[in-house]
Amino acid sequence: MVPILTGIEPADVDDMLAILDELIAYETVALTPNLDLIHSVRDRLEALGASVVLTHHVDGTRANLFATIGPDVSGGIVLSGHSDVVPVDPADWTTPPFEAHRRDGRIYGRGTADMKGFIACVLAMAPTFAALDLIVPIHVALTFDEEDGFHGAPVLLADLVDRGVRPAVAVIGEPTGLRTVGAHKGCYEYRTTVTGMNGHSAAPADAVSAVHYATRWIAGLLGLDEELVARAPDPSPYAPPSTTFNVGTISGGQGRCVVADRCWFDWEMRPVQASDAAFVKERMAVVEDFLLADMWAVHPGASIETEVVGEIDGLEWEESSPALELMRDLLVNTSGPGGVGVDGVLPVDVVSYGTEAGLFQAVGIPAVLWGPGDIGVAHRPDEFVEVADLEACLSLLVRLGSHLTR
Numbered sequence: 582m583v584p585i586l587t588g589i590e591p592a593d594v595d596d597m598l599a600i601l602d603e604l605i606a607y608e609t610v611a612l613t614p615n616l617d618l619i620h621s622v623r624d625r626l627e628a629l630g631a632s633v634v635l636t637h638h639v640d641g642t643r644a645n646l647f648a649t650i651g652p653d654v655s656g657g658i659v660l661s662g663h664s665d666v667v668p669v670d671p672a673d674w675t676t677p678p679f680e681a682h683r684r685d686g687r688i689y690g691r692g693t694a695d696m697k698g699f700i701a702c703v704l705a706m707a708p709t710f711a712a713l714d715l716i717v718p719i720h721v722a723l724t725f726d727e728e729d730g731f732h733g734a735p736v737l738l739a740d741l742v743d744r745g746v747r748p749a750v751a752v753i754g755e756p757t758g759l760r761t762v763g764a765h766k767g768c769y770e771y772r773t774t775v776t777g778m779n780g781h782s783a784a785p786a787d788a789v790s791a792v793h794y795a796t797r798w799i800a801g802l803l804g805l806d807e808e809l810v811a812r813a814p815d816p817s818p819y820a821p822p823s824t825t826f827n828v829g830t831i832s833g834g835q836g837r838c839v840v841a842d843r844c845w846f847d848w849e850m851r852p853v854q855a856s857d858a859a860f861v862k863e864r865m866a867v868v869e870d871f872l873l874a875d876m877w878a879v880h881p882g883a884s885i886e887t888e889v890v891g892e893i894d895g896l897e898w899e900e901s902s903p904a905l906e907l908m909r910d911l912l913v914n915t916s917g918p919g920g921v922g923v924d925g926v927l928p929v930d931v932v933s934y935g936t937e938a939g940l941f942q943a944v945g946i947p948a949v950l951w952g953p954g955d956i957g958v959a960h961r962p963d964e965f966v967e968v969a970d971l972e973a974c975l976s977l978l979v980r981l982g983s984h985l986t987r
Contacts (some may be wrong), residue, residue: 586716588790588983589709589713589983590979591706591972591976592706592974592978593597594707594710594968594971594975596894597701598688598701601681601688601701602603602833603621603811605690605692605693606680607621607679609666609725610666610668611665611666611667611728611729612953615644615665615763615796616642616644618723619635619645619646619664619723621719622648622704622723623635623648625704626721626752627906629650629707629708629711630650631648631650631711631721632649633646634642634646634648634740635735636740637639638726638736640730643725643726644725644808645722645723645725645733645737646664646722647720647741648720648721649719649721650707650710650715650718651715651719652711653715654717654718656748657718657720658720658748658749658751659721659750660699660752660964661721661724661751661941662699662722662723662724662753663724663728663733663753663937664700664723665725665728665729665733666691666692666695666728667691667695667728669962672974673962675689675962678687678962679755681693683968686827686875686968686969687904688965688966689963689964689965693964693965694756694954694955694959695967696754696951697820698953698954698970699754699929699952699953699954700723700754701973702971703721706826706979706982707721709730709979709981713985713986715982715985715987716985716986717749718983719981721983722749725928727937731891731935731937734937735940737942739938740813743849743943745813750904750907750947750948750949750951751946751947751948751949752908753948753949753950753952754951754952754958756952756955756959756966757951758954759952760928760949761908761912761930761950762896762929762930762950763887763897763918763929763949764818764897764898765896765932765934765936766819766824766853766933766934766936767858767893767935767939768849769849769850770847770848771847771848771889771890772845772847772848772886772887773795773848773886773888774795774844774845774885774886774887774888775792775833775844775884775885775961776842776843776883776884776885777790777791777794777840777876778842778844778880778883779840779881781838781839782838782839785840788880789840789883791834791846792833792957794900795833795845795846798869799848802826802828805861806823807861807866808826809857809861811856812824812856817853818874818931819853821933822853823853824854824857825850826849826850827849828847829849830847830849831844831845831846831847832844832845851934856986858892869885870976871941877888880899894938897939899947902947902949903950907984908924908927908949909921911977911980911981915918916977951977952974953973953974954970956965957982
């Protein structure tokens with residue numbers, strides 16, 4: 582086990598909170614522009630001497646950032662977070678969601694936990710990192726649209742591959758409650774559109790109801806649940822233990838007395854193993870063929886089409902992962918829920934939600950989740966992060982700096 586040196590001071594908490602205030606004020610809802618935030622971070626890091634590369638969405642309104650602090654050598658540690666947040670309804674909030682409010686030892690605001698709190702800690706420590714004599718670089722990665730389709734990270738990672746940049750480890754700062762997460766389920770997201778033929782509701786057999794066939798398709802999907810429970814690993818490290826589905830939105834039709842000619846729905850599955858995704862696709866192809874034969878008997882132009890929004894594989898468990906080794910070194914002799922005690926054992930969790938960690942792993946960068954905040958308050962009104970968690974995050978980043986200093 583590598584000893585952690587001392588002598589580096591954490592960033593000032595008030596400075597970090599001021600950065601968090603600024604980050605929360607950027608309304609970077611997924612699929613909307615994030616350039617103001619990204620350009621602000623770029624300017625901040627370039628002023629410290631960091632090398633910064635931006636990669637953009639095809640429409641130019643959103644960008645990823647990849648910054649390098651320290652020597653221009655291979656390896657190094659990526660500290661990664663997504664810049665986007667989920668939508669809000671201000672009426673559900675006690676205080677304005679895009680303003681940071683401090684009360685009872687907590688900072689409230691959209692993205693405080695997921696995951697601008699972590700980003701604020703990294704940016705607050707950036708001047709310290711820049712002043713160190715680092716052996717290998719510390720990289721800062723910010724992505725767009727993680728919360729809706731994981732569109733940004735593949736663009737950033739493709740650029741790293743093209744440029745031959747190969748960090749040794751990525752720490753994804755998701756709100757894990759300061760615990761290390763070594764594996765998680767995949768996240769496969771889709772939109773299915775059913776096209777039928779409209780008509781008068783008094784004669785539904787003369788038309789093809791897209792809404793009716795959409796519900797039959799969904800019923801077929803949900804009907805696979807018991808088989809997926811039987812397919813789950815035994816024992817399964819996940820809760821729930823098997824691959825799951827969710828139909829999140831559905832829309833179609835023109836009115837109560839009109840047979841709907843169009844219906845679409847957004848759905849996802851969270852596979853615990855890649856074979857489950859293949860199983861679901863094969864079974865749903867059979868269901869779809871049956872439904873289409875029924876629809877075509879009335880209207881040959883009917884269709885069922887599924888668009889892949891994103892298919893993000895999970896973070897696979899690796900017993901000897903360099904990412905877990907790094908966290909073991911950083912958390913040795915630390916108190917708290919995720920600390921390594923005198924027995925030298927690192928507590929490692931698995932989770933059911935999806936992150937960008939599997940994408941890093943897929944291009945050969947071992948990854949781990951660790952960050953301040955509680956995933957249970959993410960995506961909810963009055964989202965918050967404990968100031969104590971942010972202070973613990975700063976302390977871990979101090980240990981990272983010491984770990985990578987000559």
